[in-house]
Amino acid sequence: MLSDFSPLPPDPILGLSAAYREDRNPNKVDLGVGVYKDDSGVSPIMAAVKQAEAAILLEEQSKAYLPPVGTEGFLVGMQQMLFGENHAVVLDGRCKTQQTTGGCGALRVAAQLLMRGSDSATVWVSTPTWANHVPLLGDAGITIREYPYYDYTTHTIDFDGMLSGLEQAAAGDFVLLHGCCHNPCGADLSLSQWEILSGYLGQRGLTPFVDLAYQGLGDGLDEDVAGLRLLADTLPEMIVASSCSKNFGLYRERTGTLSVIADTAEHADNALKQMLNVARGIYSMPPSHGAAIVETILQDSELTEVWASELNIMRQRINGLRLDFAEQAAARGIGRDFSHIAREKGMFSFLGISAEEVECLKSEYSVYMVNSSRINVAGMNSSNMEYLVDALAAVLA
Numbered sequence: 001m002l003s004d005f006s007p008l009p010p011d012p013i014l015g016l017s018a019a020y021r022e023d024r025n026p027n028k029v030d031l032g033v034g035v036y037k038d039d040s041g042v043s044p045i046m047a048a049v050k051q052a053e054a055a056i057l058l059e060e061q062s063k064a065y066l067p068p069v070g071t072e073g074f075l076v077g078m079q080q081m082l083f084g085e086n087h088a089v090v091l092d093g094r095c096k097t098q099q100t101t102g103g104c105g106a107l108r109v110a111a112q113l114l115m116r117g118s119d120s121a122t123v124w125v126s127t128p129t130w131a132n133h134v135p136l137l138g139d140a141g142i143t144i145r146e147y148p149y150y151d152y153t154t155h156t157i158d159f160d161g162m163l164s165g166l167e168q169a170a171a172g173d174f175v176l177l178h179g180c181c182h183n184p185c186g187a188d189l190s191l192s193q194w195e196i197l198s199g200y201l202g203q204r205g206l207t208p209f210v211d212l213a214y215q216g217l218g219d220g221l222d223e224d225v226a227g228l229r230l231l232a233d234t235l236p237e238m239i240v241a242s243s244c245s246k247n248f249g250l251y252r253e254r255t256g257t258l259s260v261i262a263d264t265a266e267h268a269d270n271a272l273k274q275m276l277n278v279a280r281g282i283y284s285m286p287p288s289h290g291a292a293i294v295e296t297i298l299q300d301s302e303l304t305e306v307w308a309s310e311l312n313i314m315r316q317r318i319n320g321l322r323l324d325f326a327e328q329a330a331a332r333g334i335g336r337d338f339s340h341i342a343r344e345k346g347m348f349s350f351l352g353i354s355a356e357e358v359e360c361l362k363s364e365y366s367v368y369m370v371n372s373s374r375i376n377v378a379g380m381n382s383s384n385m386e387y388l389v390d391a392l393a394a395v396l397a
């Protein structure tokens with residue numbers, strides 16, 4: 001039977017890293033996988049993380065299993081990051097949170113939870129959405145439908161199209177929303193759009209399912225969850241998958257949470273028990289190290305300050321690169337408008353060029369990005385910016 005499998009093409013995002021590694025061009029540029037890089041092209045370990053790790057190494061007493069839900073300090077810290085201090089959904093016990101193996105683990109446990117609720121569970125995803133959303137949720141058996149989101153010609157959100165697309169959703173369906181820093185397009189809902197959306201979802205009986213993978217990398221730690229908190233203020237139910245990969249730089253430690261908000265504390269408890277049972281059937285227990293780092297940072301006000309200021313620097317660097325790129329591309333006289341790159345948020349934007357042009361950038365100039373022309377802005381730096389803009393000018397001439 002094992003000989004029956006046919007080969008699979010490389011993952012559309014992860015496959016880029018392997019191709020980039022093998023490329024011998026000394027000028028190669030990696031704008032592929034969404035990993036933060038500093039100006040020297042390195043994905044650094046944050047200083048706050050290093051300090052927390054040193055403390056953990058000294059203090060850790062046991063490698064016995066964690067509680068399946070995760071440790072209390074981690075869960076409390078993460079809930080505060082998501083909802084702020086003393087949010088009613090937390091105080092009233094309507095919000096329950098479980099530690100997961102990264103944001104992907106949270107999405108997968110959520111998908112299986114929804115399938116336990118109904119075998120016709122339907123999740124509406126934005127067009128476009130992260131390339132892994134559909135396989136990750138769909139493999140659990142969820143029905144996936146799409147709503148319009150990004151207008152590729154104006155590089156803005158088609159908010160009217162979004163709401164009219166969701167007219168086809170049935171009460172009880174889930175709507176997957178990117179909490180901030182939309183992956184892949186970088187175009188985020190404004191607060192007034194979140195407000196309208198919240199009223200709309202409530203009226204239609206649709207439940208928000210928020211994927212929050214970039215908190216702190218858009219406008220700031222609190223600013224990036226303003227929409228999420230608004231939904232939590234107003235709606236009876238919500239699901240939130242959150243990741244510590246990017247904002248704590250803990251990619252390989254697989255650290256995240258899945259939170260459910262239900263209409264009563266009892267219903268939230270029941271949902272949590274199901275979530276824990278789903279996880280038990282997949283990976284049983286969460287890993288410790290990443291969550292211990294986050295807990296150590298969030299429980300120590302000095303370390304929290306160090307971490308938050310490092311995160312600020314990362315965000316400012318990305319925003320600076322966005323401006324820089326848009327300015328340099330305009331100055332270079334490339335006959336395309338890249339001004340949207342300066343307006344968008346987080347690590348990703350579409351260049352808005354064709355798949356053939358993306359391929360040409362890769363094969364002729366060793367500039368790597370996802371086929372859709374999604375770029376990881378953090379892959380730009382002061383050494384490769386000029387080369388990148390020159391390569392673009394040549395390919396788009």
Ligand code: LMR
Nearest residue numbers: 013032033034035132183
């Ligand atoms: C990305 O979108 O590049 C990241 O979220 C990494 C991944 O797993 O795809």
